[in-house]
Every structure is written in C-alpha cells, then in structure tokens.
Amino acid sequence: MPSSIFNSIIHRHKPGIQLSVDLWLALALAYGGGLWLHWIHELEGAMEHDAPPVLLHWLRDATLLLPLMLGAVIAARLIARRLYLTGARRSIAIAFVASALMGGASPLHQILFDAHHHAALGASVLVHSARDTLLALIANLVIVSAVALIRQPRRWARQRVILRAVLAITLITNFLAPLAPTVSAAPAAQTANVCATATRTITYDVAAFQTIIPHNGWGDHTPDGLMFALSNADAIPNKDALIANPNLIEPLVIRAAVGDCILVNFRNDITGRRVGMHVNGISKDPKTSDGARIGNNPDTTVPTGGTITHTFFAHREGQFVINDYGSGLNYPNDTTSRGLYGALIVLPRGATWHDPRTGRDLLDASKRGVGAMPFADARVPGVGNDFRDFVAVFMDEPEGVLDRDGKPPVFPLTGIEDGTFGINYRSEPLRNRARAVLEHRGLVYDAAQNKIVATAPKVVTLPNGTVIQPTDHFCDGYVPELDQIVSDPGAQCVGEEFHLQSWPFGDPGKLTRKLADGTIVADTDSIIPKAYVGDPVRFRIVHPGVYETHTWHQHTNRWRHEPNDPDSTRLDVQSTGPGQTFELDFEGGAGQMMGTVGDQVFHCHLYPHFAEGFCRCARTILLSRVH
Known part of the structure; x- marks a missing residue:
C-alpha cells in the first residue's frame, strides 16, 4: 500500500498534458456546474436588471467562472497530493473546492450585475455562499466522477465511484433539504382577508402574449409587441381575435364596481420571459397577488405557460395602472415600451358596464368578463347617474417601432429618425401625412443632397382605404362642395398643423387591411370615443x-x-x-x-x-x- 501511494505521487504526467486535462475538467465544471446553479436560481425567481437572454446569460456567467474553476482544479490536486488522496477521493476533493468557489462567487455576482437571488434575500453573505456551495456540489460531484470514468475506465471501479457519488449526493441532499427553498407553483389567491367585505365576486381570464401592434393605417407598427387581453372565447375582443385581426387591437381595460372582489386568472403566453400583472393602488395581498418579484415577497410573476390567480378588492372608485412588474424599465428587456400595460377602472357601487355599440353587458350571467375595451357605457343606480366611460392609455415613445417598409420611421423633410407617441396604441404623427402629400406631388428627400428633389408622383392610399391617383385632387386647395381650387392654407395642406385635420386624410377612426384576394377594407373599431x-x-x-x-x-x-x-x-x-x-x-x-x-x-x-x-x-x- 505505501508503495502504491508513493508510486502515485512520484509518477506524474507531463506538465503540458496535466494542464490540458485540468482545463477540460475546469470547462466541464464551469459550464456544467454553472448551468445547474443558473437553473436553480431561475426556478427560485432570481432577477437581474437588464439581463441578457437565458442562453447568453448562462454562457456569460459560466465563462466568468472558468478561471476560478481552473484554479480550483489545480489547487485541489495539490491538496490531494499532500493528503495522499487518489482516485475517487481526489475527484471528490476537486468537487468540494470547485463548489466552494462557486458558492463564494454568488454574492459577488449579485453585486456586479445587480442581481437578486430570491431564496437568499435576507441571508448573510456566509449563509448565501454556504447554501449555493451545497447546491453546486450536487452537480459537481456528478461531473468530476463522469470525467474520471471517461479518462480511466479500467483503473477506476465504476460501481465504487458511482456508489460514493450517489452516497455523497444523498447525504448532501438530506442535509440541504431544510435550507433549500421549496420551488413550487406561484401561490394561489387567498380571498378571505382581502375580500372580507366584498358584495360579490367577478372574474376575468387574462393572457399576456406577443403580437404585432399596428399604430395607424400608414403602416407604422411594433413588430414584436406585447399586450394583455381577455383569453375566453366569448370575450369581444379576445386574444385569438386580436391576433387574427391586429387592426382591432386596443389595451386591456377591465372594470369593476366598488365592493367587488376581482379574481384575475392570469396566463403567460409570452415565450422565454417571466411576466406579471401588477395593478397599482388597488387593495390586494402583495404576497399572492402583486404580479411582481420584489424584496422578500414571494415571486408572483409566472413563466411561459404558467398561470396564477390574483385577487383584488375594489375598495374605492378610480383608475389604476396595470403593468408587468417582472421586468426592468430599460429597453429591450422591459415590457412596457412594447405594449404590456392596461388599466383597471372602478365604477360607483352597483354600476354595470356595457359595450357602447351594442349595449351588451360586459359581465356574463356568471359575472365573468366578456369585454375589456377602453370605451364603455356605465349604468349607475339612480336617475341621471349614467355616463360614458372613456379611457385613454398613453403609449409613451415605444421602442422598436417600424414603418410600412420595415424600417425605423424618419421625418420625410429631413431624413432624421422620428419618435412615436400615441394613445390606446394608436399614433397619428405628422410624418405620414406629410409624406403622403410629398409623394402625391412627386417630391422626396434626397439624403445625398440633403434636400427635397423631384421624382415621379405616386399613388397614395389613405388609412380609410381611399386610393388617390397622381392626377386626383389632393391637398391642392380643391374643395368638392365648391368644385374649385381655393387659396385656403388648410385645403392646400400648408403649415405644420395641417396634419391635425381630417378633411384631406379621411376618417381617423378607420384602419385598413388587405384581404386574401387583395381587396382593401376599412375596419370600424373603437379608436375614437x-x-x-x-x-x-x-x-x-x-x-x-x-x-x-x-x-x-x-x-x-x-x-x-x-x-x-x-x-x-x-x-x-x-x-x-x-x-x-x-x-x-x-x-x-x-x-x-x-x-x-x-x-x-x-x-x-x-x-x-x-x-x-x-x-x-x-x-x-x-x-x-x-x-
């Protein structure tokens, strides 16, 4: 026995070969063990502001771990030689040293990247490091054992190594169980406390999803828009109807009356992103219905395909913002700039709310929402208390807007990129109407010359479907009622404020779409109150x-x-x-x-x-x- 130990000590690989072996093992630990720890943190609801996509996130963190893992392997081998550890014992030593460095790096990761590991919130740095060390050890034991078996399958007794690895994992798991957080579905809504004084319960089925969001009939759109909508098939409009005809898209506006208990069955249909449905200023239990992952509170956002039921109590009249509190505020990682927002309106006690076009009650017989539109008719008990209820949800300079050609919009007189603002997802910027006038007149901005130059006049199609040929009257002063051209600046579209009028450009309450046969039709929707x-x-x-x-x-x-x-x-x-x-x-x-x-x-x-x-x-x- 002493002879074999002595031989194992003095019989060493060449330095270059050993370094190559150590590097491969370090790669396996950094990317394999790093993947395991990253996955655990994701399950626990970890959050990092401005985090890259999941794959890049893992690769970045694992690459940063690589030098530490190489140092861990070299240090563990030196320790093993001093303690005469060979075979399985040496592999286990490497796993322990690598895991200790991984665990120690977790608090540093939080500081460097403004990350929040929810299971470690409130814990000391020592406890946080110890917990992540034990978590990492589970994967690292498997990795070093697998590498050892691949390198020396005959020299190592497979059953012995596997037995020791399984035994170690079992012991660690049993020890870790009381310390590790329980990864479970988001908590169910608790109605007893929040809605203790409610007079009735109403329900909304809401989905968050990705779709194109058109902003006007000129072609401006957000190609990767995000939005909330009712998901039940009998809702008008619902998610499927909006995806089928994006011209009907409008922000989610759900309503309730004072005294209502509101249950929202929320589902996340957005691929690769956790999102929440946070209603600001309404009565709720933040531990179950906040739609956020903040501080020590449980994470009430949901992953792709996940569901949760939120409970709100309509304690007072008013209007309340709906946002996703699972994302940051900076593009492209935030969701608000891409359209994921809405509003909750609380009407007077006893009120009902109806489709202003059909009179349909927007709650069905079971008190489930079948409509969540910005404009509704409110019917309130008593004489003369009814009113039109109009909601304007601001679209505050969304990022990623493209024009009809799939490019960032530019102002046609200067070629400078133009911003976009709007209301209820709709936007009517000066640039589009100005471009229509220029194109009809055969004028275009030439970037090379930095000026407007003459070109061939173009056919102009207005948002309401009207097609104007180059020979037709358009913004030239012609007044149909007089059947003559006048010198009125408005009729000639002179001055920057001409875009505020509808006479030359058609009804702003219409959007057009092209049917399969090429026919252009105009949709009537609730753009205008x-x-x-x-x-x-x-x-x-x-x-x-x-x-x-x-x-x-x-x-x-x-x-x-x-x-x-x-x-x-x-x-x-x-x-x-x-x-x-x-x-x-x-x-x-x-x-x-x-x-x-x-x-x-x-x-x-x-x-x-x-x-x-x-x-x-x-x-x-x-x-x-x-x-």
Whole structure:
C-alpha cells in the first residue's frame, strides 16, 4: 500500500498534458456546474436588471467562472497530493473546492450585475455562499466522477465511484433539504382577508402574449409587441381575435364596481420571459397577488405557460395602472415600451358596464368578463347617474417601432429618425401625412443632397382605404362642395398643423387591411370615443410609463381639478407623469356647455410629442344624426 501511494505521487504526467486535462475538467465544471446553479436560481425567481437572454446569460456567467474553476482544479490536486488522496477521493476533493468557489462567487455576482437571488434575500453573505456551495456540489460531484470514468475506465471501479457519488449526493441532499427553498407553483389567491367585505365576486381570464401592434393605417407598427387581453372565447375582443385581426387591437381595460372582489386568472403566453400583472393602488395581498418579484415577497410573476390567480378588492372608485412588474424599465428587456400595460377602472357601487355599440353587458350571467375595451357605457343606480366611460392609455415613445417598409420611421423633410407617441396604441404623427402629400406631388428627400428633389408622383392610399391617383385632387386647395381650387392654407395642406385635420386624410377612426384576394377594407373599431351632445362623460387618462411627462390638453371640453368639488379649479390641461392617472369629468357633458359637435382634438401640449403622434379626437354627435 505505501508503495502504491508513493508510486502515485512520484509518477506524474507531463506538465503540458496535466494542464490540458485540468482545463477540460475546469470547462466541464464551469459550464456544467454553472448551468445547474443558473437553473436553480431561475426556478427560485432570481432577477437581474437588464439581463441578457437565458442562453447568453448562462454562457456569460459560466465563462466568468472558468478561471476560478481552473484554479480550483489545480489547487485541489495539490491538496490531494499532500493528503495522499487518489482516485475517487481526489475527484471528490476537486468537487468540494470547485463548489466552494462557486458558492463564494454568488454574492459577488449579485453585486456586479445587480442581481437578486430570491431564496437568499435576507441571508448573510456566509449563509448565501454556504447554501449555493451545497447546491453546486450536487452537480459537481456528478461531473468530476463522469470525467474520471471517461479518462480511466479500467483503473477506476465504476460501481465504487458511482456508489460514493450517489452516497455523497444523498447525504448532501438530506442535509440541504431544510435550507433549500421549496420551488413550487406561484401561490394561489387567498380571498378571505382581502375580500372580507366584498358584495360579490367577478372574474376575468387574462393572457399576456406577443403580437404585432399596428399604430395607424400608414403602416407604422411594433413588430414584436406585447399586450394583455381577455383569453375566453366569448370575450369581444379576445386574444385569438386580436391576433387574427391586429387592426382591432386596443389595451386591456377591465372594470369593476366598488365592493367587488376581482379574481384575475392570469396566463403567460409570452415565450422565454417571466411576466406579471401588477395593478397599482388597488387593495390586494402583495404576497399572492402583486404580479411582481420584489424584496422578500414571494415571486408572483409566472413563466411561459404558467398561470396564477390574483385577487383584488375594489375598495374605492378610480383608475389604476396595470403593468408587468417582472421586468426592468430599460429597453429591450422591459415590457412596457412594447405594449404590456392596461388599466383597471372602478365604477360607483352597483354600476354595470356595457359595450357602447351594442349595449351588451360586459359581465356574463356568471359575472365573468366578456369585454375589456377602453370605451364603455356605465349604468349607475339612480336617475341621471349614467355616463360614458372613456379611457385613454398613453403609449409613451415605444421602442422598436417600424414603418410600412420595415424600417425605423424618419421625418420625410429631413431624413432624421422620428419618435412615436400615441394613445390606446394608436399614433397619428405628422410624418405620414406629410409624406403622403410629398409623394402625391412627386417630391422626396434626397439624403445625398440633403434636400427635397423631384421624382415621379405616386399613388397614395389613405388609412380609410381611399386610393388617390397622381392626377386626383389632393391637398391642392380643391374643395368638392365648391368644385374649385381655393387659396385656403388648410385645403392646400400648408403649415405644420395641417396634419391635425381630417378633411384631406379621411376618417381617423378607420384602419385598413388587405384581404386574401387583395381587396382593401376599412375596419370600424373603437379608436375614437363617441358621445351624443350633452352625454355625461368621465374621461380617464392613464400613464403606464416609462419615460415622459405629458401635458394633456382637451379642446372644447373642460373639467374640475377635483371631480367631486364643484368649486375646484376649472382646467383644460393636466400634467401627467409615469404611473399617474386622472379622472376628467366634462363640464356640461360631451360638447361642453356650448353643445359643440364634431371631432374635438386632445393631445399632449408639448409640440414634439403631438407631432410624433400623441393626438386623437373625441367625436360629439347630434342626437338627430344616425351614426
């Protein structure tokens, strides 16, 4: 025995060969053990701000571990020689040293990359390191044993090595069980406490999914948009209907009445991303229904294909932002800039809410939501309490918007890349209408010459489906009612504000799509809120973020700063920042005290914002007119 030990000590491989062997073992430990530890952290809901995609995330962390693992292998071999450890014992020593370095690196990883390992929150650095060391040891024992068997299958007794590895794993697992967190499904909603005083329970089935989001009929769109929508087949619209016809897309707006207990069955259909459904400012238990992974609270976001039931209590009237609190705020890792947001509206006690076009109750007989549209009719107990309920959800400069040619939009007079703002996913920027005028006139910006040059006039198709030939009248001053050309600047589309009018460009409440046979049809959807003169209107603005403050300005209509205080300041502008919401009760109803009819513009008063699409209109209709 002493002779064999002595021979094993003095019989060493050549330094170059040994280093090569050590490097291969270090690679296996860094990428194999690193994958195991990364997977465990993901299951526990670990979060890193601005994290790369999963594969790159693992490769980055494993590559950073490689020098440590090479050092661990070399150090463990030196220790093994001093302690006369050979064979399986030496492999186990390597696994222990490598695991200790992995565990010690975990707190450092948190500091370097602003990561949060939820199972370790609140634990000391020592406890965190010890826990991850034991977790890593499970994989590393298997890895070193496998490498040893591959290198020297005859010299090593396979059964003996496997037996020792299994025995070690079993002992470690038993020791680790009380320390390791339980990886389980997200907690079920607990209704008893939050909804103890609820008068009834209503339910919504909601899915988060990826789809194209069109912003206008000119071709601007977000190709990889994210959004919430009702998932039940009888909902109008529902997820499948929106994917089939993206022109009907609108942000999710769910409603409840004061005293309602709201159950939201939430499913994540977004590939490769954990997301949550966080409702800001509503009564809920943050341990079960926060739709977030924050601090020491349980992770209530869900992975791809996962589901969770959230419970909210409608304790007061108001409008509340819905966001995904499972992602950061920076593009491209955030979800808000790609459209994953919405709103919860709480109406007066006893109210019902209905489709403004059909009158359909948007809760079915079982009190399950079958509609979640921005515009609804609210019917409130008592005489004269009903109102039009309009919600404008801000689209705050989303990233990744492309134009009709699949390129970042540019301003046609300068060639400079143009931003995009909007309301309820819709945007009507100056650039598209200006380009239509230029193309019809045979003008185009030449980047090489940095000026507008002449070219062949083009056919222009408006968002409402109207096709204008180069020989047709368009923005040249022609007035059909007079059958002549006039010098009116508006009719000639002169000046930067011509894009705010609809006469030359068609009804802004229509979007077009091409059928399989090539026919272009216009869809009527709820892009524009409509009311009859004098209808009571509650106009709610909701800013889900994440960038700009907007000065919301409403033409024609005014409201009191405090809806329930008739003596509060009368306004027609309201400054609104990310996360804020406001209720604007129109004084005198739709059309204001003067009874003004027609399309009434609302927009951000910061010129670059509304020139880049932050403007729409409300339509006030005469009672005698059929619409």
